[in-house]
Amino acid sequence: MKSNSNQGMAGVSRRDFIKASAALAAAGIGTSRLYAAGSDKIRVGLIGCGGRGNGALDNHLAACKHIGKDAQVVATADWFKGRAEGTGKRHGVPAEKCFAGATAYKDLLATDVDVVLIATSPNFRPVHFEAAVNAGKNVFMEKPVAVDPPGARRIIASGEVAKDKGLAVVAGTQRRHERGYQRQAYEIENGAKGKITGGRVSWCGGALWFQRQNENESDADYMIRNWVSFTEMSGDHIVEQHVHNLDVANWFIGRPPVTALGFGGRARRKTGNQFDFHSVDFDWGDGVHIHSMCRQINGTHGGVWENFVYSGSDKKVDVPDFEEHGGPYVQEHVDLLRSILAGKPLNEARNVAISTMTAIMGRIATYTGVTVKWDDLIKNKDSRWYNLTLKPTAEDFEKGPVTAPEDDVCAIPGKD
Numbered sequence: 001m002k003s004n005s006n007q008g009m010a011g012v013s014r015r016d017f018i019k020a021s022a023a024l025a026a027a028g029i030g031t032s033r034l035y036a037a038g039s040d041k042i043r044v045g046l047i048g049c050g051g052r053g054n055g056a057l058d059n060h061l062a063a064c065k066h067i068g069k070d071a072q073v074v075a076t077a078d079w080f081k082g083r084a085e086g087t088g089k090r091h092g093v094p095a096e097k098c099f100a101g102a103t104a105y106k107d108l109l110a111t112d113v114d115v116v117l118i119a120t121s122p123n124f125r126p127v128h129f130e131a132a133v134n135a136g137k138n139v140f141m142e143k144p145v146a147v148d149p150p151g152a153r154r155i156i157a158s159g160e161v162a163k164d165k166g167l168a169v170v171a172g173t174q175r176r177h178e179r180g181y182q183r184q185a186y187e188i189e190n191g192a193k194g195k196i197t198g199g200r201v202s203w204c205g206g207a208l209w210f211q212r213q214n215e216n217e218s219d220a221d222y223m224i225r226n227w228v229s230f231t232e233m234s235g236d237h238i239v240e241q242h243v244h245n246l247d248v249a250n251w252f253i254g255r256p257p258v259t260a261l262g263f264g265g266r267a268r269r270k271t272g273n274q275f276d277f278h279s280v281d282f283d284w285g286d287g288v289h290i291h292s293m294c295r296q297i298n299g300t301h302g303g304v305w306e307n308f309v310y311s312g313s314d315k316k317v318d319v320p321d322f323e324e325h326g327g328p329y330v331q332e333h334v335d336l337l338r339s340i341l342a343g344k345p346l347n348e349a350r351n352v353a354i355s356t357m358t359a360i361m362g363r364i365a366t367y368t369g370v371t372v373k374w375d376d377l378i379k380n381k382d383s384r385w386y387n388l389t390l391k392p393t394a395e396d397f398e399k400g401p402v403t404a405p406e407d408d409v410c411a412i413p414g415k416d
């Protein structure tokens, strides 16, 4: 198991940038460069100008500053024009480069941005990421990266294309860029703790926000505004939030689980179709079981953690002092940029897709009540789950009007 930290490369000069790009070009990796021709600034674009997108953009600009580079926000894209323009205005983007609508991401990718930040709801990620990679862009994308098995596999495939093109891909599973976690991963990797033999991971807290459909509002606009309530948009909160904790388990154990068996239910939600709680026994094989729980109900016991039981070890390990500038949310962008400069682009597509798939496996287990096998999602093409595709799909949103699933109708274990 390798930790994904990327150290060194402080204070890199413009000449180093060009040298790094030239080396990549010489290696046939012509698309990976930080500066568009004729520009001395890192040119960045944002797809999905909501809360996290704007935060990620600020984090990216802080990272550019930290490594001593100028940056320019070149274009923005959002389903809603007001959001694209709002972010654009804050960063001096001309109105004609603030794109809106279902294909706004294509308009943004047609500009000369060097780095694209993607922070829409997760259901659009496979399509947007694939397009960004095809357009030769370096990518930061928020987690989770899919809502169904074909989507997660599509991210893995696009990640491989990004690798071939020498593009950097960093995901918003920011614990992988957080010093405390990196130290622990280093200790595990170097034998200071022994093997993980069991554990528990949790994201339990209160209710999130939700939106009601306005009179005459299209189903598409409603689903996009109320995305944290619809499984088709978010993957359910076991995928949307709890993916962080499951990602740590995958990272530390060094492999994905082999099965999931769980239960869950819906108790207090009014809109959408998600469950309010999930409790899953993930079997990582080799006798390693991790209990995963997540809940969004006010007035209940909360906690976000990953606890592991180790077999133990007497080995002493000197742990390096991992950099964490501005917290993990900035550090992940520092790592992204430095990896490009070093000519060793980070590629986290597979890791985040595998952790997203892990969470999807948990959700299928709680929605159905049956034991779900990893191989049925990732390689057994005849399995019941391999082609499970949540609708409306991202492509449906581009084709025309979509129909929202009925509010307050959810999965029934034993039947679905």
Ligand SMILES: NC(=O)c1ccc[n+]([C@@H]2O[C@H](COP(=O)([O-])OP(=O)(O)OC[C@H]3O[C@@H](n4cnc5c(N)ncnc54)[C@H](O)[C@@H]3O)[C@@H](O)[C@H]2O)c1
Pocket: 047, 048, 049, 050, 051, 052, 053, 077, 078, 079, 080, 083, 101, 102, 104, 105, 119, 120, 121, 122, 124, 142, 143, 144, 172, 173, 174, 224, 227, 240
């Ligand atoms: N890493 C973290 O800690 C963290 C924290 C919060 C959110 N997130 C993730 O960030 C993503 C966004 O969450 P948010 O809280 O910013 O949501 P949000 O609703 O505030 O923002 C999403 C934005 O994307 C836009 N959008 C939706 N579909 C689009 C499309 N097809 N094309 C263009 N724009 C589109 C919406 O109009 C909205 O402005 C989610 O995947 C979420 O899980 C990660």
